Amino acid sequence: MTQPFYVSRILCVIHKKYIYVYNIYTYVIYIYIHIFYIFRWVVMTVTFKIYDVNNDGYISNGDLFRILKIMVGDNLNDTQLQQLVDRTIFQADEDKDGKLSEEEFTKFIQGSEIESKLVIDLNNAHQQQ
Ligand SMILES: [Ca+2]
Ligand SMILES: [Ca+2]
Numbered sequence: 001m002t003q004p005f006y007v008s009r010i011l012c013v014i015h016k017k018y019i020y021v022y023n024i025y026t027y028v029i030y031i032y033i034h035i036f037y038i039f040r041w042v043v044m045t046v047t048f049k050i051y052d053v054n055n056d057g058y059i060s061n062g063d064l065f066r067i068l069k070i071m072v073g074d075n076l077n078d079t080q081l082q083q084l085v086d087r088t089i090f091q092a093d094e095d096k097d098g099k100l101s102e103e104e105f106t107k108f109i110q111g112s113e114i115e116s117k118l119v120i121d122l123n124n125a126h127q128q129q
Helices: 005-051 061-072 078-092 102-109 122-128
Strands: none
Touching (some): 078 102
16 A cells, blocks of 8 residues: 655655754754863863962872862861861872872762862851961
């Protein structure tokens, strides 16, 4: 049984519209994913720069101590804070050179609850200075 001409035309138009919408949809998803990764990369890069206090390209024990001191305020004493810093550096420092490269830092905080905890309270930071 053959379809009437108009049925095949309607199916053809619907198919083209479907393909068009599908292409737009996949394009939007593609752009969204790239924007997400670019945004994440920018956030991680800026965060690393903030933590790298002396701007030498690594987060040292001292860098991390100074930043975390601003973040935790008086909630931890210096001994407790130093223990936290030592433990964090030990866990994140893959090549065991005693400091965190941007790659080590990014790998350590991505996908963990730590990412949300590394947000710096600028109001608190301003009061500390
Ligand atoms: Ca540094
Ligand atoms: Ca390292």
